Amino acid sequence: MxxxxxxxxxxxxxxxxxxxxxxxxxxxxxxxxxxxxxxxxxxxxxxxxxxxxxxxxxxxxxxxxxxxxxxxxxxxxxxxxxxxxxxxxxxxxxxxxxxxxxxxxxxxxxxxxxxxxxxxxxxxxxxxxxxxxxxxxxxxxxxxxxxxxxxxxxxxxxxxxxxxxxxxxxxxxxxxxxxxxxxxxxxxxxxxxxxxxxxxxxxxxxxxxxxxxxxxxxxxxxxxxxxKVRKRVVADLDGMYLPENFVVPYTETVHDRAVVEVLRGCIRGCRFCQAGFICRPFRQRSIGSIRQQSQSLCESTGYEEISLSSLSTSDYTEIEQLLSDLTDYTEGEKINLSLPSLRIDNFSQEVLDKIKKVRKSGLTFAPEAGTQRLRDVINKNVTEDEVMTSCRIAFEGGYTAVKLYFMLGLPTETMEDVEGIAQLAQRIVDMYYGMENRPKGKAVSVSISASSFVPKPFTPFQFEPQDTMEQIVEKQKRLVASIRSRKISCSWHDVHVSVLEGILARGDRRLGAAIYKAWKDKGCRLDSWDEVFRFDAWMEAFAECGIDTAFYANRRRSYDEILPWDHLDYYIRKDFLIREDEKAHEAATTPNCRQQCSGCGARLEGGVYCG
Ligand code: SF4
Structure with missing residues (x-):
């Protein structure tokens, strides 16, 4: 230096x-x-x-x-x-x-x-x-x-x-x-x-x-x-290159732990989730390979925590065997094991028992929408019963804090759906106090985190208008007004961030001039940091470049419109996305890939297992 x-x-x-x-x-x-x-x-x-x-x-x-x-x-x-x-x-x-x-x-x-x-x-x-x-x-x-x-x-x-x-x-x-x-x-x-x-x-x-x-x-x-330019996919995750060590920072970072990927893709098909579609098809690693990499990463880095990473770790077909094998190793070495991506519907007592040993704080679930109708629209195949059962299991296991993630502004959402978020949280609070075997002397805490929905390319909602800022703010106010218990808290991300994300996510080349202006003339940078982000400067840049932001964010696309990313092939067929968007408007669900293949286009030639 x-x-x-x-x-x-x-x-x-x-x-x-x-x-x-x-x-x-x-x-x-x-x-x-x-x-x-x-x-x-x-x-x-x-x-x-x-x-x-x-x-x-x-x-x-x-x-x-x-x-x-x-x-x-x-x-x-x-x-x-x-x-x-x-x-x-x-x-x-x-x-x-x-x-x-x-x-x-x-x-x-x-x-x-x-x-x-x-x-x-x-x-x-x-x-x-x-x-x-x-x-x-x-x-x-x-x-x-x-x-x-x-x-x-x-x-x-x-x-x-x-x-x-x-x-x-x-x-x-x-x-x-x-x-x-x-x-x-x-x-x-x-x-x-x-x-x-x-x-x-x-x-x-x-x-x-x-x-x-x-x-x-x-x-x-x-x-x-x-x-058409087609994305590249690793067919065999066990055969791909796997690092055996990571650079270990001197300073604190967001995740100070060994991260081990267990699977790629997702079988679920939640209609808002870009990662769930662009990472298809579903592939998973063998238990032996996951265990071996976990061990070598811990040994080479000195980390005392392993985090299993994926879009939905509990969809790993042999999750209980995997956890059992890994805990054999981690318990012996006094290493923590964390699973950040658990789905609410397959949150079993066995899985809880395994993670209970290492996670003493609260649990997080993502029902995403407050009513069953809206959960069906977004194809989040989770029922209220499953939400309640998972929370009950968690409470019986000694947990008293639950964090629930929701989105505001989902397609077809009404104020009834917004109020449904507060009502669901209230039913969880009521269930806790109705349980005879609840953790004694402890109050329950249910926190609602409500982000604003941003329609993304390669999802069925790529055709949908994003809510305007005013619509989202109104829904936020209605949500807060619907909360009746002090045991329920509510937080959300800055709506301005979602507005900008919405403009850029489905943008075309003409936005380049505004990005350049925002950076060069308006001094925008580090936009994901609240303390630096300047929404007004961005809006000035768009206006000065003659860009109508509503054209990009708040406009419904017709199914036959050429979208800026249509010449890129992520294996997901446009006719499948159209079908899924139509089903969303009928609140009709699509089974997950293990129940039935819906022909999304991600099954690779040669037949990569994707269910
Ligand atoms: S091809 Fe079928 S099984 Fe494979 S990811 Fe698509 S819908 Fe699921």
Whole structure:
């Protein structure tokens, strides 16, 4: 680290975010590597260091001797100000070299509110923000992650999007890059060759035209780019690359624990859930592989907690056997085991017994909607009886605090559904006080967390209008007014955040100008942080760019409209999404994939097990 940087770091909050040198971080001799990759997480260190995908790809790329992957995070505002004042460029935490020294700058896009951070990080690293201003092969900017299932708002800034699961495709396109670098190809030549790899989307090779009403008229590929770009999927999770160690931060992060993925995809089909659709088909790892990785991660990191990660861990077909095998190991080593993603309907006494040993605090459930009608609309196949039974089991097990997650603004929602949230919470409170065997001398606490629904691409609700800010605020007020007990508390996310997320999530390329303006002229960055987020500045940017935000957020799409992401293939058929949206309006449910296949399109050729 250079002495000037060292001096500056003495003046900022939490300097350990910027110093690198953590256990298991990888330092290589740069004269001996062929390709240098800056893996950028477009948010602050403590968030990025908790992200599993980054850990996996960091290890995967570094598993190749001739490639070197480093980590880069968004600096907090105090450090950014000093960097700009002193002319310090954003750097990789392993080498302290600025982004200008890297061949590839890769971003993982986890949420829409990190878009301005991408621009800011490129700029701070000395890299031109607009793709058209980067003419060399060196400094190629790529992006992957869940948000790139609609990458169009970022099309002006990113050279290459990677669709789907990175383990499958990263080394393949990096090998092509290495060849291009070795043989002196131009950037254009590389892009034309890269777009032939399945899962690689090069936005500059597609022309978009629009109708007078602002909807898309056509998406036209050029120079041999495919008409549809299909995401990549790992067919066999046991056969994929698995990291055996993680970088261990010096400073506290959001999740200080070993995270072990147990399955991918989801059998459920909740109609609001983007991850549930874009991560299909359902695949799970073997118990042996999960146990072996859990053990090696704990040994190499010193972590004393393992978290089993997935969209719905209790859908693992052998969950009880898995927990039994893992607790054999964790109890012996005094390691905690946590399962963050439990579904309410299969929350059994056995599962509770297993997790009770390690989780003494409250339990969380996500009924998502307060009435059965609305739960049927969203295909959350959970009945009130199941909610009550799960809470009763939890109370009998000694728990006295339950947190319930709901969404406001779901399609077809009425004020009756909103009041239903408070009524459900009240019935849980009443049940507790009606139980003879309730924990003695302890009051119950039911907290309602109500977020605002944001329609997302590749879900049946991609066609639906989002509630306006005024509608959501009215529903929030009605919810609070419906709560009758002091044992029930209620909280929600800032509605402004959901409004912006709603505009960006289903946006097209024309939003690029507003994202640029919001960052460059209005100073927007770190938008997912309440203390930095400036909604008014964003709205000014949209207005100054002539963008009607209601067109993106609050408009119903017709089923035959060309959507900005229709040329991307996440295996989910549009006719299936239309069918599901129609069923939602009839409050008709769809069985889960284990009960019956609904033909969503995710069953892979060769027949990956997905039920
Ligand atoms: S193909 Fe059938 S079983 Fe597989 S994810 Fe789709 S609906 Fe479920």
């Amino acid at each position: 250079n002495p000037e940087l060292e001096k500056i770091l003495m003046q900022v909050q939490k300097p350990s975010r910027y110093t690198g040198g953590e256990l298991n971080s990888v330092v290589k001799d740069k004269s001996k590597v062929d390709v240098r990759f800056a893996f950028c997480f477009p948010d602050e260190y403590s968030v990025g260091m908790s992200h599993l995908g980054m850990k996996i790809l960091y290890s995967l790329i570094n598993s190749r001797d001739n490639y070197w992957c480093e980590r880069v995070f968004a600096p907090w505002t105090d450090f950014e100000a000093l960097m700009r004042e002193k002319g310090i460029l954003l750097y990789g935490l392993e080498s302290f070299d600025p982004l200008t020294e890297f061949d590839i700058i890769g971003f993982t896009m986890q949420y829409e509110l990190s878009y301005t951070n991408v621009l800011n990080m490129l700029d701070l690293g000395g890299i031109p923000v607009l793709a058209k201003d980067r003419t060399q092969l060196k400094g190629l900017v790529v992006a992957g992650g869940p948000c790139v299932c609609n990458p169009e708002p970022l099309a002006d800034f990113i050279d290459v999007f990677i669709l789907g699961e990175g383990e499958e495709v990263t080394l393949e396109w990096m090998d092509l890059y290495a060849q291009a670098k070795r043989e002196g190809w131009t950037k254009d030549a590389f892009l034309r060759a890269a777009c032939k790899i399945e899962g690689v989307y090069v936005p500059s090779l597609y022309d978009i035209s629009y109708h007078d009403d602002g909807t898309i008229a056509a998406v036209t590929p050029r120079e041999g780019a495919p008409a």
